[in-house]
Amino acid sequence: MTEGNFVDYVKIHVSSGNGGSGSSHLHREKYITKGGPDGGDGGRGGHVIIKGNKNLWTLFHLKFKRHVRAEHGGNGGKQRSTGADGSDEYIEVPLGTVIRDTDTQKPIFEITEDGEEYVVAEGGMGGRGNWHFKSSTNQTPRYSQPGIDGKEVDITLELKILADVGLVGFPNAGKSTLLSVITAAKPKIADYEFTTLKPNLGIVKYRDFKTFVVADIPGIIEGAAEGKGIGHRFLRHIERNSTLLFLIPADADDITKQYEILLDELRRYNPEMLDKDRLIAISKSDMLDDELKAELKQELDKNLGAPYIFISSVAHQGLTELKDRLWEMLNKKPE
Template sequence: MTEGNFVDYVKMHVSSGKGGQGSSHLHREKYLAKGGPDGGDGGRGGHVILKGNANLWTLLHLKFKRHIRAEHGGNGSSGRSSGSDGEDQYVEVPLGTVVRDTETNEVIFEITEDGEERIIAEGGKGGRGNWHFKSSTNQTPRYAQPGIPKEEKDITLELKLLADVGLVGFPNAGKSTLLSVLTSAKPKIADYEFTTLKPNLGIVKHREFQTFVMADIPGIIEGAAEGKGLGYYFLRHIERNSILLFMIPADAEDIKKQYDILLDELKRYNPEMLDKERMIAITKCDMLDDELKAELKEELDNNLPIDYMFISSVAQQGLKELKDRLWNMLNE
């Protein structure tokens, strides 16, 4: 998936179908001048339904579909014939899609399972025909119910990536390089900050044809929880990752301090993030000789509160061990 094809935020207007009008017809035929009421019911208006699709990874297909309208119900007719129901409109979305009311910003529901269907705009019920209103005191009612009006609303679709492993780190920490080496994804890689502006997904192949999904999240900066840098734009994607892999380059001035800043940003955005499994990958370790690596290891053993390992995506160092470790964490 290229960066330009990744769309994770869409606004749209949805409109269900209105219910059909009930019929107020009176039965008439030869030799029967005053038949009773036989007006049929109106049909139900079509729903607008959101449906989860595990094969979708982005909201790109909805980028230019800003108006979704379901069909109106048909009107009732004579002979107690009911009108046809309006056709439902299905909108397929990737798993992890959050649906909000655009006006209030309230979360209406989330789609997290393949094939899950949720009605976002309910079609109006059809009106009842006049034969429903016949009684001993009113044998020829000349009225019927109108259909219930359609439902309209403005909604916002937000995608939160469903990935097994999320890569977390400051800009230019080597996240995109690792993703490009471990998977077939082709994220943009360059020697400047914020090269990655949108999340990238890749499938990591492990031993015996096993796989897991890895997400490269745009770099965090201090103050991201308050909206600095790319702010909320990317932090929400980390919420649905099973494991957080913190990536800190070996040439960082203070590895422990960088980890603390990253963890603090996640905590301020959503304290529940701290409940996730975490690990640190010290990247770009091909720049270290054995002596420097030993010194750094001794320092980290005393300071870091969680497991860590040295890797180099460019020199292909420690990558098999990293995949093994992540796989074991996912299956514990």
């Protein structure tokens, strides 16, 4: 999947179908000139339904679909025949999609399971035919009910990708390089900031054919929670990850300070993020000799206050241990 095909935010105007009108028909046959009322009911208008599809990873197929309309219900007919129901209109979305009211931005529903359905706009009920209204005092009613109009609503579909591990770090920290090495993903890699413009997903193959999913989130900068840079647009994708892997390069001016800035951005965006399991990977550690690494360990043990590991994606150092640590964190038994 190319970056241009990753779409995680779309706005759609949906309209359910109108209910069909009831019929005000009076029964007529060759030898029955004044039969009673026999007008049928109108059909129900079609619903607009959001449906989960586990085979979808993005909202790209909805990028150019701004209006979705369901079919109107058919009108009632003679001999109490009911009009046809309008066909429902389905909008298939990937798992992890949140449906919001565009006007209020309040969440309406969240699709988390394959095949899960939610009726976002109900079709109008069909009107009742005139045979419903006959009585001893009004034996030939010549009126029926019109159908109820369908609903129109503006919705926003917002995808929060479902991954086990979320990669968090500043731009150019080496997240895409790590993802390309431990998974089969092929993210764009270059020596400048904000190379990654959209989240990338990769499946890590572990021992005994076990797997887990890692998401590379575009780089966060200081002030991202307030909307600076582009990382803030994707902070919501980290909400679903059960484990956060912080990637900080070994040549950073102050590793502890970078970690604290990243933590603070997550805290300001959503304090619940800090409840997740965390592991810090010191990347590009192949640049450190044994003496520098020992000095850095002493400093990190004293100031960092979180588990860390030295890795190098280019030199393939510490990657097996990294996978082991992540697997343990993802599969630890609750206390």
